[in-house]
Amino acid sequence: MIRQTSNQPASPSTPAAPFVAVVDDDPSVLDALDNLLRSVSLATRLFATPGELLAAQLPDGPGCIVLDVRLPGVSGLDFQEHLAKSGIDRPIVFMTGHGDIPMTVRAMKAGAVDFLAKPFRDQDMLDAVMAAIERDTANRAANAALGGLRSEFDSLTSREREVMTHVVAGLMNKQVAGILGLSEITVKIHRGNVMRKMGVRTLADLVRKGEALGLKKAP
Numbered sequence: 001m002i003r004q005t006s007n008q009p010a011s012p013s014t015p016a017a018p019f020v021a022v023v024d025d026d027p028s029v030l031d032a033l034d035n036l037l038r039s040v041s042l043a044t045r046l047f048a049t050p051g052e053l054l055a056a057q058l059p060d061g062p063g064c065i066v067l068d069v070r071l072p073g074v075s076g077l078d079f080q081e082h083l084a085k086s087g088i089d090r091p092i093v094f095m096t097g098h099g100d101i102p103m104t105v106r107a108m109k110a111g112a113v114d115f116l117a118k119p120f121r122d123q124d125m126l127d128a129v130m131a132a133i134e135r136d137t138a139n140r141a142a143n144a145a146l147g148g149l150r151s152e153f154d155s156l157t158s159r160e161r162e163v164m165t166h167v168v169a170g171l172m173n174k175q176v177a178g179i180l181g182l183s184e185i186t187v188k189i190h191r192g193n194v195m196r197k198m199g200v201r202t203l204a205d206l207v208r209k210g211e212a213l214g215l216k217k218a219p
Contacts, residue, residue, distance in 0.1 A: 018133045019043040019063035050079045064132030069096035091132035155197050163190040168210030
């Protein structure tokens with residue numbers, strides 16, 4: 001059961017406040033972290049088990065997860081892997097009273113922001129949480145930008161996508177025409193449509209967008 005939450009739904013006109021989801025089976029730890037995080041105006045979601053977090057709907061705003069390593073039924077490290085496989089990529093701050101170097105290395109290699117040993121200083125936890133929220137904010141901005149790029153690319157016809165792929169690979173119009181079996185004039189028309197639909201004015205900008213989309217080089 002979710003013990004309590006200070007997070008309130010944001011109105012459509014206001015950005016969601018940063019939140020911190022805390023998972024620990026020790027009620028005293030949850031209470032202490034709730035008070036600490038609220039003291040710096042962060043919203044909290046408190047869970048006694050990983051299953052409770054999975055069953056809950058986390059706020060659609062910047063946030064992070066503070067996760068105890070030793071949890072009922074599953075280790076925090078295994079739960080970290082489960083979250084990643086489930087597509088839940090919120091940054092994680094680990095805390096533990098029984099950590100060692102291999103555990104720390106495993107957590108950090110899997111993308112954890114920090115690995116704090118209990119008892120930790122309040123400021124250390126706040127620093128780790130703020131770093132995690134900053135990472136999540138940056139990730140969300142990057143994902144939004146990539147989503148916009150994909151929408152632009154999806155607006156292209158299949159032929160225009162072929163032309164763009166070859167153009168960002170550095171081929172000249174004449175070369176693209178030869179590969180696709182088109183006239184050079186037709187390639188120029190498709191290329192103009194690509195530039196317009198992708199919202200760019202220069203080849204350099206188109207190449208940057210192509211690289212962000214992961215377009216493969218032409219053979």
